[in-house]
Amino acid sequence: KRTSPAQNEFYQAVEEVLESIEPLLEEHPKYRQQAIIERLVEPERQIMFRVPWQDDSGQVHVNKGYRIEFNSALGPYKGGLRFHPSVNAGIIKFLGFEQIFKNALTGLPIGGGKGGSNFDPKGKSDAEIMRFCQSFMTELQRHIGPHTDVPAGDIGVGTREIGYMFGQYKRLKNRYEGVLTGKSLRWGGSHARKQATGYGAVYFAQCLLSDLGEKLSDKRCLVSGSGNVAIYAMEKLYELGAKPITCSDSSGMIYHESGIDLDLVKQIKEENHDRLKTYLDTHDDAEYIAREDYPENGHSVWRYQADIAFPCATQNELTEQDAHALAENGCLAVVEGANMPSTPAAADFFIEQKIGYGPGKAANAGGVATSQLEMAQNASMQQWSFDEVDRKLQDIMKTIYSDCKRTAEQFGEPDNLVLGANIAGFKKVADAMIEQGVV
Numbered sequence: 001k002r003t004s005p006a007q008n009e010f011y012q013a014v015e016e017v018l019e020s021i022e023p024l025l026e027e028h029p030k031y032r033q034q035a036i037i038e039r040l041v042e043p044e045r046q047i048m049f050r051v052p053w054q055d056d057s058g059q060v061h062v063n064k065g066y067r068i069e070f071n072s073a074l075g076p077y078k079g080g081l082r083f084h085p086s087v088n089a090g091i092i093k094f095l096g097f098e099q100i101f102k103n104a105l106t107g108l109p110i111g112g113g114k115g116g117s118n119f120d121p122k123g124k125s126d127a128e129i130m131r132f133c134q135s136f137m138t139e140l141q142r143h144i145g146p147h148t149d150v151p152a153g154d155i156g157v158g159t160r161e162i163g164y165m166f167g168q169y170k171r172l173k174n175r176y177e178g179v180l181t182g183k184s185l186r187w188g189g190s191h192a193r194k195q196a197t198g199y200g201a202v203y204f205a206q207c208l209l210s211d212l213g214e215k216l217s218d219k220r221c222l223v224s225g226s227g228n229v230a231i232y233a234m235e236k237l238y239e240l241g242a243k244p245i246t247c248s249d250s251s252g253m254i255y256h257e258s259g260i261d262l263d264l265v266k267q268i269k270e271e272n273h274d275r276l277k278t279y280l281d282t283h284d285d286a287e288y289i290a291r292e293d294y295p296e297n298g299h300s301v302w303r304y305q306a307d308i309a310f311p312c313a314t315q316n317e318l319t320e321q322d323a324h325a326l327a328e329n330g331c332l333a334v335v336e337g338a339n340m341p342s343t344p345a346a347a348d349f350f351i352e353q354k355i356g357y358g359p360g361k362a363a364n365a366g367g368v369a370t371s372q373l374e375m376a377q378n379a380s381m382q383q384w385s386f387d388e389v390d391r392k393l394q395d396i397m398k399t400i401y402s403d404c405k406r407t408a409e410q411f412g413e414p415d416n417l418v419l420g421a422n423i424a425g426f427k428k429v430a431d432a433m434i435e436q437g438v439v
């Protein structure tokens with residue numbers, strides 16, 4: 001039952017999973033007898049804390065910090081930290097819940113967790129970001145560890161923030177250990193981690209298209225977001241001969257018919273930490289639509305003629321109206337780089353219309369999978385080559401796709417990868433929970 005409006009996204013994620021696993025529960029009464037659902041929806045532990053920090057003028061600010069340790073049946077809690085003003089306990093809970101199944105799908109020994117803060121990194125100086133990260137880690141360090149809980153990045157948390165947090169952890173604990181992933185390549189990071197979520201989503205799209213008798217080359221692609229996931233999805237799309245023609249940030253979107261200038265987007269977002277609107281300073285033939293001018297009930301980024309859509313920004317950014325527009329414009333497939341970017345009505349529409357649909361918890365699992373590869377490298381004090389990690393990532397994405405597809409077929413809905421992903425992920429976690437007793 002939905003009892004708290006502050007947890008809408010969490011309920012949305014739970015309802016999707018519960019609906020999909022119904023046929024499995026009918027077939028195997030043990031999951032109900034063992035109260036697996038009741039146990040799964042209750043986090044093992046939820047931590048909320050105060051994060052006080054000083055800005056450059058000496059003014060003191062206070063933000064809220066969160067870490068949710070949702071389920072450790074398959075391994076240490078693993079999941080990113082999100083720094084964004086929209087973060088609240090409900091958002092972290094939804095992300096932590098999704099993470100359980102995503103991590104299970106990778107086939108690697110990682111449990112589900114998530115965390116973050118309502119801190120807004122936009123417009124902050126490097127020194128302010130550092131002081132915030134140090135304060136955040138001063139509390140978080142009590143709860144994490146390489147065998148307990150290993151956070152990574154997410155929205156607003158990249159290599160720079162991971163660096164500041166790692167530095168503070170090391171200083172407080174006097175231990176140099178793999179307690180965070182997404183670290184710099186100079187000190188414990190893994191090759192291909194930065195690229196992994198975006199590349200992984202495109203590898204997933206390759207599998208999906210191949211089942212539809214199609215290829216990526218020459219495909220026009222709509223991408224949303226211009227952060228870590230979007231940038232490396234676009235990079236891999238170009239490498240495979242496809243053409244991304246849109247991208248966006250929280251202020252607006254760019255449409256560039258001749259193809260997005262990826263070097264420029266990297267410079268604007270990764271180096272200058274600036275607004276996407278400045279893209280027009282270099283390319284006056286591109287179109288920019290400000291967020292205020294998006295259509296009602298939708299996002300302009302999904303309103304162009306294209307073959308494939310890659311939502312790579314945030315939750316519920318692709319509405320039912322957007323889904324209809326995509327179908328009318330001939331879209332063959334939607335592959336989610338972000339977590340839960342399609343509203344439930346949009347996702348149902350894709351499945352009904354037989355538009356190829358790769359849900360986030362399967363299609364974007366390449367990031368967390370590569371984070372686990374970073375943990376493995378840290379534990380063995382090795383660093384593998386880019387090609388070696390990328391090969392493993394490709395294999396993992398192929399296996400995730402085929403597990404989801406096979407499970408969907410087994411349950412009589414071959415085109416429903418949402419059902420396939422949810423059942424395949426749930427079974428791994430639920431069986432481990434049963435074997436570990438009532439805990």
Ligand code: NDP
Binds near residue numbers: 339
């Ligand atoms: P980044 O912070 O690097 O980029 C996020 C992008 O989305 C930015 O372009 C940002 O715009 C935009 N954005 C963020 N919030 C909103 C909003 N409320 N409305 C519109 N646009 C928004 O994050 P990531 O690329 O890492 O994450 C993107 C998505 O992918 C998230 O859903 C995340 O949970 C998911 N994900 C990330 C993984 C990873 O490895 N990084 C792994 C798996 C999933 P602006 O620049 O204006 O803030």
